[in-house]
Amino acid sequence: MTDIPALKLKNQICHSLYSATNALIRAYRPLLDQLGLTYAQYLVMLALWDEDKVIIKSLVQRTRFDAGTLTPILKRLESKQLLTMVKASSDSRQKVIVLTEQGKDLADRARRIPDNISGKIDMPVEDAQQLKALAEQLYALINTNLAESETE
Template sequence: MTDIPQLKLKNQICHSLYSATNALIRAYRPLLEQLGLTYPQYLVMLALWDQDKVIIKDLVQRTRFDAGTLTPILKRLESKQLVSMIKADEDSRQKLVLLTDTGRKLAQRAKQTPDNISCQIKMAPEDARQLKALAEELYSLVSNSLIEDSANE
């Protein structure tokens, strides 16, 4: 056993974020099951409902999934006939991801999901906005740090 505060689990930001993320994903699960989606699939669909007809590279940036993670998700969404993938006209090496009619219609069924989650969590809207802003700031700081570290190697 150690008395070093930096090594106490209760003092770790990463543990709090990890636990909160897992709890949030568990809260989403029954809502997303009704839509036939997993949480990662839901994030991809949110990105496509926001902007359809995008190349995979753009979807990687928007979802923050790496290509190795995103590709199987897209294949599964394609097998569910929610998206289709075609070669981009501008560059045949690039694949364009498009919502199908079924994928577009799913947005109507999914539109209550954010409100349903908010009702379950019962967090004040201002607190939720502040939490999102802090999480985005942390993501940016960590991402920039990783980019700098890899550039220095």
């Protein structure tokens, strides 16, 4: 046993964030099952519903998935006929991700998911916005510090 506060599980930010993330994904699961999507696939579809016809590099930046994670997700969504991957006309080495009509239509069925999740969480909007802002700040700080340590 240790008496070191920094090594106590109850004091770990990472544990709280990990637990909250898992709980949130579990809350999404029954709603996404109705659409035939996993949570990761849903994030990709959200990015594509926001902006269609994008190169994979852009999708990597927007979803924050690395290319090795994103590629199998895209292939699975393509097998579900929700998108197609075509060579870019400007550079044949690049692939452009394009929603199919079925992929575009799925947005209508997904429209109520954010409200359903908000109803399950029952958190004041201001608190949810602050939580998101703090999570974004943490993400940016960690990425900045990682980038700096990689260049040293």
